[in-house]
Amino acid sequence: MNNTFVVDVAIAGAGIIGLSLALELRQRGLSVTVMERGQAMSSASWAAGGMLAVNDPQNPPELMPLCVSSWALYQKYLDRIESLSGQRVAMRTRRTLQEPKLGRISNALATTAEIAELAPGLDPSGHSFEWLEEGSVDPNDLREALPASVREAGGILLEATEVLGVEATAGGVLVETGQDRISAGMFVNCCGAWSGSRRWGGVPVEPVKGHMANLRCEPSRLSCVVRTPAVYLVPRGDGRVTVGATIEHAGFDETVHEPQIKAMLDSAVRFLPEATIPSPTDGWIGLRPGTPDGLPILGAAKREHCWHATGHYRDGILLAPVTARVMTQAMLGETPDVPLETFAPSRFDSW
Ligand SMILES: Cc1cc2nc3c(=O)[nH]c(=O)nc-3n(C[C@H](O)[C@H](O)[C@H](O)COP(=O)(O)OP(=O)(O)OC[C@H]3O[C@@H](n4cnc5c(N)ncnc54)[C@H](O)[C@@H]3O)c2cc1C
Structure with a gap:
């Protein structure tokens, strides 16, 4: 028989975005389950170059506040992953x-x-x-260390577990997987390139x-x-x-x-x-x-208790720490360090 687990936050997708968010939520004392249909850190987050390209002239100018904040958080983010996982995640270059x-x-x-x-x-x-003055990391280092650090911090990571649907309940959501059901206060779509699925309410990724x-x-x-x-x-x-x-x-x-x-x-x-x-x-x-405007999609979904943290295009490795920070702040009803209006999912309501 299928079990039902109860958690504060359920996250679909164990790439760098879903896992970094899980780590930050755990740091704030919330219980978190991350569901990944394959293996954690095996999609874009593993394939990436790992440049922390704050000043890439190809980036839209609106991205700069997120890039600058994330770079400022980066060394502490790596230190935390290292100390929890016991595995080295070095800044491989600094210029x-x-x-x-x-x-x-x-x-x-x-x-x-x-x-x-x-x-x-x-x-x-x-x-x-x-x-x-920019850094770079090797995503292969994060592939091992980041999932281990989430587990060590007390997060639950379920691999080979596809999220099939999300239903509203009184005061939260019920997340359907092929195996178990997760009853959660909030749900976050961190499915990377697969985030555009109708299952999540159809953001244009x-x-x-x-x-x-x-x-x-x-x-x-x-x-x-x-x-x-x-x-x-x-x-x-x-x-x-x-x-x-x-x-x-x-x-x-x-x-x-x-x-x-x-x-x-x-x-x-x-x-x-x-x-x-x-x-x-x-x-x-x-x-x-x-995404159509080259900017990430960060904020509340149309469906109650549901959120999107996706659409990081060419910069998800760089933007993981700040995404985790501002999403946690928004989900807890606090004022995010970087204003999120420009990145709100609602900007695509008329698409
Ligand atoms: C070739 C390449 C080079 C790049 N170079 C850089 C770079 O130098 N610097 C940089 O900052 N960024 C770079 N990026 C971008 C960066 O890799 C991405 O923005 C980032 O990895 C996105 O992370 P994510 O967690 O959103 O997605 P992903 O890492 O793709 O993770 C999403 C996860 O969701 C899972 N999933 C999907 N559907 C479901 C479901 N229904 N249920 C459960 N799980 C599901 C998938 O299996 C996947 O594991 C590069 C990307 C690529 C492809």
Whole structure:
């Protein structure tokens, strides 16, 4: 017979957003169950480059307050995950060389001598770069440590448990899974690229596919992120340099296409000529949760007691700490550190 569990908050989706929110809610004393239809941290949150790209010129300007707040929270967020899980989650880089958009140079350009110090393997010819004080993490580190930290903090994480539906009850919701039922005071949709399902009330989230791949290079030859309009390179400090990423509107197709990988790696090797391309290539894909205006969807859903925390598109790794913070504040009836009107699900009511 199916059991019914009672909790304060039920979360669908154990990517970085659902798990970081669970951690923050536990810190505030709420009981939390996270349901994941596959394995925790195995979708976009694992596939990502892990750049904490606060100053990416591709980001919509409205995103800046969230980016800045999240970056300010990041080191403490990693420390908390490390201390709960007992696993190391390092900031792998602390500086970025970014090729600015034409006519939009806001920082001093990097000199040849400066580039030679942190990126002696980089061939910058024909390009100019500015320095940014930005970090990066390896999502593989978070894949192990974040679920462990949620469990250690007292959260319940149910893997291989698909949420099939959510029904309103007096004062809360009843969450249906293939196995058990969860009776909760609140429900949060953290289903990433799958958040647009009618099950959750139909927010306009669409998958945006990205191919990624690893190069190999002697670690001392590149120790900062390099970001250009065509390609980015994220050194992990152990010989891997992660290269990304294509932007493809291909529905839920999760096939890895070798020509896309090859083109991306060729373009990266032009910047890092000493790097070698593994054979067979070491490539993968992920589905970003995209929204029509490129901004996340954070706040109360139309359905009572239900919330959305999704649509983080290219920045969910960066935005996880601030999302956890402001969502918790909003759900507890407090004033969020960053005003959420711009990100409210209701902005799509007339879509
Ligand atoms: C190629 C690529 C590169 C990226 N690079 C960066 C980067 O450098 N920096 C950065 O900040 N961000 C980056 N991103 C974006 C970032 O990865 C995402 O914004 C972030 O991972 C979204 O997290 P999430 O938890 O919302 O989604 P996900 O990690 O996709 O998790 C959602 C989870 O919900 C589960 N789920 C779905 N439906 C159900 C259901 N019915 N019941 C139970 N579970 C369900 C899924 O199985 C999945 O595990 C990148 C993304 C991609 C794809």
